[in-house]
Amino acid sequence: MSSTTGTAATGTPTAGTAAVDTSTAGTATAGTAALPPDAPRPGSLRALLPALAGHRAMTVRTCAAALVEQGSLVLLVTLAAHTVGTAVIEAEAPSSGTVAALVALVLVRALATWREMDLSHDLAYRVLAALRVRVFDGLARSAPARIAGRRSGDLAATAMADVEALEFFYAHTTAQLLAAGTVLTGGTAVLAAVEPWLLAAVLPVAALLAAAPFAEARGVAARGARTRAAAAELSADTVETVDGLRELLAFGAFPGRRRRLAERGRRVGRAQRTEAAWEAGAAAVRDLLIVTAVLGVVAVAARAVASGRLHGAWAPTAMALSLALLGPVAEAARSVSRAVALRAAASRVGAAVGAPALAPPPAVPRPLPPGPLGVRLRGVRFDYGGGPVLDGVELTVRAGQTLALVGASGAGKSTCAHLLARFWDPSEGEVQLVPADGDAVDLRELADGDLRGAVALVGQEAPLFHGTLAENLRLAAPGAGEDLLAETARLCGVDRIAPLDTPVGERGATLSGGQRARVALARALLARPRVLVLDESTAHLDNASDARIAAALHREGRTTVVIAHRRATVRRADRIAVLEAGRIAEEGTWEELTARPDSALNRSLAGMSS
Incomplete structure (x- = not known):
């Protein structure tokens, strides 16, 4: 979940797109609060029921299986208790029909238990699969503001661990509550008929x-929130430790980091x-409440038997039935x-x-005309x-200009x-x-697919995914042919790194920054x-490689906006614009701007490398 700038051409901005300017990193645009703190919100579980x-x-089917499973247990326990009571009091052996019914209920109970577990977990993991995609969509849709300043491990905890934790909610709550309520209603009707x-x-x-779970809901939710927050912190620290392992070892900081992870684990x-x-x-x-209820049933049943009612x-049937209902x-409680702890x-x-x-989509997107585009x-x-x-x-870049x-x-x-x-x-x-040719088009009027196909951003970070060089290249254009892939790789010098079918490791660990x-x-x-x-x-490239790529891009005639801190890169541009205090201080060619000793460009060049 680290920054994934450089993949903008894949069609949608990804979940980690781009860090903001260093002066504003970690802040959010006005009106776009960061993801909420770990304090649980009432109704958050209900909101996930849709x-x-x-x-x-x-x-x-899951609810039906849960109802059969619980109902068959109540019938089995009740019939067994009544059979035993009849045998003891009236000295009668159970009939073959009763035995057959008990055997049938045992089989039904076993089958229903297996079926309910199978269906409930199948349902839960289907829902979680869709929910996880929706989480990634939400992060991508709201990036970078709502993830600015958030740690990779924390984002991963939301996308993976928090979603996974909801398996219990979807697999064991809804169907069980429905079944328990139905069985309790039917069972109390039977008890009322036997002895009100x-x-x-x-x-x-x-x-x-x-009522107990709702009475203690606030405390349960708070304790669950502390556990989730502690787990998210441990996840974030673990991810950062793995990512920076070489640096930690190189500077002797690993023991301190290990102590920090140990403390996170203890928390x-x-x-x-x-x-x-x-x-x-x-x-x-x-359990104590259930025992109390059973004792009460024993007392009531004893008085009813003594009075002849x-x-x-x-x-024993009433005792077994009450226990089977309250269990x-x-x-369910x-x-x-x-x-509630998962709130x-x-x-x-x-x-x-x-x-x-x-960047909300337009209600009616405008088509983007073909041909070269300026900015x-x-x-x-x-x-x-x-x-x-x-x-x-105020800034204009003509079509084909750098x-x-x-x-x-x-x-x-x-x-x-x-x-x-x-x-x-x-x-x-x-x-x-x-x-x-034609009228300018505001980016807010464009469909996202049209915009991503027209504009590509390659940022300061160049994250790669586990896979081969070719697979990482094809993230931007999955349908690209072999010829186009090879030509593009040659243009950027990727073919000189290794064959395109070479694995690059997790996050491109086997490659240098320039590669x-x-x-x-x-x-x-x-x-x-x-x-x-x-x-x-191109900051990681040497001057010769930077020059070759710049020449290749210039030959293609593509409109290019280059943000650079290298004199040679700036000098090769057709025009230069200097930002100061949030405005374009000056604009012109290299020769025009450097000819003035007091120009804003000369002040910027003072801090640039060659």
Whole structure:
């Protein structure tokens, strides 16, 4: 889940797209709060119930299997108790029909238990598969603002661990509650028919069992939130430790990091032990309530038998029936309590699924004309919730032109790049694509697919995925032919790294920074964008390689915006624009701007490498 800038040409911005300018990293655009803290939100579990709507038939089958499973258990226990009571009191052996019914109920119970477990887990994992995709879609839709400043492991915990934790909710809560409620209703009707006073011993306990999870919901949710937060911190630290293992070893910092991981692990353990201790106490209370109810049933049944209102064979039947009814209610209460503990995970997942789009799609997209495209920023203002980063930027890049955008660190260069890729929308002004013939088109009027096909951003980071070089290149254009793939690889020098079927390792661990930069650039070019935005993406290349790639891009006649801190890269551009204080301070050719000793470009060049 690290930054994935450089894959913008794949069609949609990915979950980790682009870090913001260094001066604003970790902040969010005004009006776009970061993902919520771990404090659980009421109703977060209910909000995830609609995920079952796409699996109605399987949900119905799961509920039916749970009802048969619990109902058959109640019938089996009740019939067995009545048979024993009859045999003891009346000295009669059970009939062959009774024995057959008991055997049948045992078989039905076994089959229903297996079927309910099979269906409930199948349903749960189908829902989780769809939910996980929706989480990734939400992160991608709202990136980068809602993930800015969040750690990779924390994002992974939401996308993976939090979603996985909801398996219990989908597999063990809904069907069990429905079945327990139905069985309790039917069973109490039978008890009322046998001896109405039996309800005085059963119903109050059933009500207490049902109410207990809601009475302790706040504490359960808070303890669950602490566990989820501790687990997310451990995940984040673990991911960062693995990613930076070489640096930790090189600087002798690994022992300290290991102690930190150990402390994180102990914190998770303490949170889990606290949860388990409270659950054990709650389970003991539930068992005590059931025992109390059974004792009450025994007392009522004994008085009813002594007064002649109840046949003696029904006394053990009433006890068994009350126990069989309260057992599922207690189990349902346990399930509800465990589900409430998942409220924090549900809040995090729900926030990711429902994250608003930072670049909402147009109601009626405009078609993008064919042919070369230029770029225009008109009166663009933008901020990250504080002071303005861009304050009325006016900039035009003609079709086929290469423009170098320079300025001090934090001047807003990367922000301009992100606006051109529409990771954000400006608070004021317009970002436009300008065809050679025809009217300019605001990026907000374009369908996302059209925009991603026209504009590609290659950022400062060049992350790769586990797979071969060819597979990483084809992320941008899965249908690219072998000839185009080979040509693009040759253009960017990827073919000189290794054969295209060579695995690159996790996150391109086997490649150097310059090699990853070549792959990222080739990946973007494979999609044949009409506008290419390079955000210091060639900084890892040597001067000769940078010059060769620049010459190749110039021959293709593509509109290119280059953000660079290297003199040679800036000098090769057709035009140069200098950002200062959120505005274009000056614009012109290298010769025009360097000829003036007091020019803004000369001030910027003072901090540049050759």
